Amino acid sequence: MSHLNEFVNQAIKKYDFSKDHVETNRALVREAIEFYQLKSxxxxxxxxxxxxxxxxxxxxxxENLLSKIIELAIKSNPPSVEAVYNGRVIRYY
Known part of the structure; x- marks a missing residue:
């Protein structure tokens, strides 16, 4: 868990993160996909x-990893990954 917290803290600083700004939430998701070398x-x-x-x-x-990262970044009332993408999510599982 500390590794995830460390990743989130560094990404938040990098993107001047705002929990209310959808684009910074999506940038965090993109950063996580690249950093953790996900197939998503x-x-x-x-x-x-x-x-x-x-x-x-x-x-x-x-999906669970990306959801956890969003949860750690936003803390109170975090949106789901699907909410961050306004329902534009395609699942291959």
Whole structure:
């Protein structure tokens, strides 16, 4: 658990993290995917209406790890990974 706390603390400093700003939450997820070398990934879809980010989750382990990281970063009333991506999550498990 201390390793996760250390990762979250460093990432928060790196991204000037704001728990209320969706993009910093997503940046934290992207950082975790890269740092922990997860098979999950984020897809960026550009449409006429704007840019959508879609999270592709490879395993329940990936989802649980990313959820725990969000929980550690936000502490009170943390959103789920799905809420961070406005329901744009595809699961492959």
């Amino acid at each position: 990934y984020e897809e960026v879809e550009i449409t006429k209406e704007g840019t959508n980010r879609i999270l592709h989750l490879h395993s329940i382990m990936d």
